[in-house]
Amino acid sequence: MFANSMRGKARVVSLILASMAVMGLSASVSAQGSFPDRTIRMVVPYPPGGSTDNLARVFTQELAKATSMPVIVDNKPGGGTTVGALNVKNAPADGYSLLFQVDGLFNGKLSSPTIPYEIEDFEIIAPLSQTPYALLTPAGLNIRSLDDLKAHAQKNNGELTIGTLGIGVSSYSIMGNALAAALDVKPVFIPYKGGAQGVNALMAGEVDVYFATVGLTRTLEGNDRVNILATTGNPGNNKFLEGVPSFVDLGVEDLQFLSLYGVAVRSDTPKPIKDKLRQTLNEVTVSDAMKKSREQVSLEDYPGTLDDYKKDAEKNIQMYKDAYAKEKTAN
Structure with missing residues (x-):
């Protein structure tokens, strides 16, 4: 009698647990099905x-x-x-x-x-x-091509000064190192706190090059103090910077970064x-x-x-x- 009673209680408990599990699963499925139902x-x-x-x-x-x-x-x-x-x-x-x-x-x-x-x-x-980013140079250096840029660096102990946004590894340092490797020159990184500061430093002649966002670069179009050499985008002209080739177009395959x-x-x-x-x-x-x-x-x-x-x-x-x-x- 006692054993039968225990078995009966065990079956009831099992049924309750199984029911709870089904209810929990149903609630979960229902919640997923009605998603989203709040902020x-x-x-x-x-x-x-x-x-x-x-x-x-x-x-x-x-x-x-x-x-x-x-x-x-x-x-x-x-x-x-x-x-x-x-x-x-x-x-x-x-x-x-x-x-x-x-x-x-x-x-x-x-x-x-x-x-x-x-x-x-x-x-x-x-x-x-x-x-992508765009590579800028000061107009005062009269650099119009990557060959010009390499020649400029070679005249300065084989060094190229590159403005970056912050210190350490970043998209700026990655692109700067790729550029230096392509030109076979030594990169010298000079950090700035913001993109506008980097561009101002470039125009002041503090650095040889600066990689600027396309949005920032567009604000400089028509500025006679800056030359835009290339973008780090896909092959073909950038839709926002007409007439500016990509590095891939110029034969530098390793300088593609978006x-x-x-x-x-x-x-x-x-x-x-x-x-x-x-x-x-x-x-x-x-x-x-x-x-x-x-x-x-x-x-x-x-x-x-x-x-x-x-x-x-x-x-x-x-x-x-x-x-x-x-x-x-x-x-």
Whole structure:
């Protein structure tokens, strides 16, 4: 009798547990199926007011229209982009916290390996845009070609002074080293706090060259104190800088570098939610409002697929890894 009673209770408990599991699974599936049903947060790892922040705000407005849900911009600047990345990493993996990511996401991790996140903790789910850089020289040096630039360096102990944004490994140092290698000269890096300071230093003759964003370069068109030699973009003239060739066009294959903009989510976000986000974000990306916003800040539409974007991101990551390995060996 006692044994039968215990077996009966055990069956009841098993049924209750099984029912709870089914209810939990049903709730999870239901939550995924109704996604989104509340406010989505777009974390921007930069201060308000910059071009990246402005692009993100237009994007969130369009995303709100597409989802019929509120979407807010949550600026989390600091530590390069690591503060914003950590904020998303520590948020629930439910698709309601998105990261407006640029290349700084992986550079921050590579520069500071102890930061408590891994590049693999995030998955890019929507490519937004890309942009190359333009190589500028002071007009006073009368440098019109890469041959002129090499000759100038050779007259100055084989050294080329290159302005950079900040110190250490960055897209600027990567491009500067590639340029110096192509010309077979020694790079001498001189850091500046901002792009405008770098350009002003160039015009003042403090440095021989400076890599500027296309957006900044466009503000200099017609300025008789600056020459624009080439861009680090894809072959063919840049749509925003007519008549300016790429380094690839000039035969320098190793000087192709494009900063990538995209939206990332925690990689362990449930697949149905990622799929839904991916579809919606792609629709927003090609909207007229986003195209206009990219034009305003001189960003190119990303021409490929999401898989292409991920491959390009991997190329950039490898360039940063190689640069850090080289720096470590040199020290």
